[in-house]
Amino acid sequence: MTNSYLKKITPGSMAEPVALTAEGKLSEDFAVPSHAEEVKVQMADFAAQHGAAGRRVVLITSGGTKVPLESRTVRFLDNFSSGRRGASSAEYFLESGYAVIFLHRHRSLYPFTRLYSGINLLDSLQLEIGSCGSDQVVVNQQALPNITKVLKLYQAVKEAGLLLPVEFSTLSDYLHLLKAAAQALSPIGSQAMFYLAAAVSDFYIPASDMPEHKIQSSSGPLHISMKMVPKMLTPLVKDWAPQAFVISFKLETDASILLDRARRALDIYRHQAVVGNVLDTRRGYVVVVTPDTQVELVLTDEEAGRGVEIEDRIVSNLAAAHSNFIIQG
Numbered sequence: 179m180t181n182s183y184l185k186k187i188t189p190g191s192m193a194e195p196v197a198l199t200a201e202g203k204l205s206e207d208f209a210v211p212s213h214a215e216e217v218k219v220q221m222a223d224f225a226a227q228h229g230a231a232g233r234r235v236v237l238i239t240s241g242g243t244k245v246p247l248e249s250r251t252v253r254f255l256d257n258f259s260s261g262r263r264g265a266s267s268a269e270y271f272l273e274s275g276y277a278v279i280f281l282h283r284h285r286s287l288y289p290f291t292r293l294y295s296g297i298n299l300l301d302s303l304q305l306e307i308g309s310c311g312s313d314q315v316v317v318n319q320q321a322l323p324n325i326t327k328v329l330k331l332y333q334a335v336k337e338a339g340l341l342l343p344v345e346f347s348t349l350s351d352y353l354h355l356l357k358a359a360a361q362a363l364s365p366i367g368s369q370a371m372f373y374l375a376a377a378v379s380d381f382y383i384p385a386s387d388m389p390e391h392k393i394q395s396s397s398g399p400l401h402i403s404m405k406m407v408p409k410m411l412t413p414l415v416k417d418w419a420p421q422a423f424v425i426s427f428k429l430e431t432d433a434s435i436l437l438d439r440a441r442r443a444l445d446i447y448r449h450q451a452v453v454g455n456v457l458d459t460r461r462g463y464v465v466v467v468t469p470d471t472q473v474e475l476v477l478t479d480e481e482a483g484r485g486v487e488i489e490d491r492i493v494s495n496l497a498a499a500h501s502n503f504i505i506q507g
């Protein structure tokens with residue numbers, strides 16, 4: 179016998195429940211995360227405070243979503259993303275004067291600490307005997323390059339309350355928290371930017387079709403049929419934050435279809451820009467596509483060798499476009 183309990187879900191079948199209603203309500207297929215309401219209030223307060231101070235606020239999504247296969251989850255499908263694009267972009271937005279809500283996958287790369295993600299904490303510390311004979315822990319600055327500079331930046335951001343981290347793990351968490359963020363930022367209108375760099379699953383298994391317990395391999399090969407995830411860009415642009423400046427990302431592995439896909443996304447969702455990138459070259463090349471323009475941003479090997487990051491260029495380009503958007507009303 180095979181594990182075919184999921185076969186009955188036929189994509190596009192007439193009996194399919196609506197995953198996102200016309201009013202933008204997510205169906206019960208997507209469980210509401212327990213911290214959703216609390217986080218929504220925090221995001222609304224953050225946006226109101228910075229908006230009142232005349233500061234722009236960017237909501238960055240970062241990292242991949244996780245789609246569980248069982249209610250008591252042992253296995254899940256993941257989307258590829260290290261979170262580096264989102265984490266480094268957050269730093270450049272902060273440098274450009276934005277306040278940042280960082281909606282990121284639990285344990286993906288984080289602004290500032292990302293620079294030390296490959297370092298073993300214990301290797302960067304040294305034990306010394308202090309003047310009164312007690313043990314003292316000293317930071318080995320060679321093991322943590324630029325630590326003084328980075329720590330100063332991080333502490334300044336923290337003291338000024340410019341960075342609000344919000345975590346997600348599953349696709350359901352992501353969808354609900356993105357909606358909450360959009361509604362929280364809506365009151366500041368065009369001062370808000372959405373920078374959707376997360377890699378979001380296009381497929382999911384509805385809660386009602388998921389087995390409660392671990393799928394048994396003794397039942398044979400597993401056949402999975404998944405439903406389409408509603409695109410959040412539609413209600414985000416039309417209903418939740420209609421005055422905001424919205425940027426989506428498009429990742430492809432085939433460079434020849436990238437521009438076409440980016441343009442198609444702009445046509446469908448009618449938002450302000452798409453940043454197109456190809457998996458293998460994403461650290462050194464992106465194309466920023468708007469309804470009227472198309473700008474390629476490229477890093478030379480020499481620039482990459484000096485530590486220049488493409489996110490610096492992406493953020494400069496988009497912050498300037500955001501200024502024009504605000505001026506044009």
Ligand code: PMT
Pocket residue numbers: 239241258259260261262263264374375376377378379380407408409410411412425426427428429430455460
């Ligand atoms: O994290 P790194 O390792 O640095 O990699 C960065 C990146 C390659 C992940 C990033 O640059 C990137 O391209 N992210 C988007 C990946 C992608 O193509 O996602 P998508 O095709 O699932 O979605 C396209 C856009 O629609 C995205 O902006 C997404 O936020 C949005 N979307 C997706 C699904 C969904 N249900 N609703 C959405 O609105």
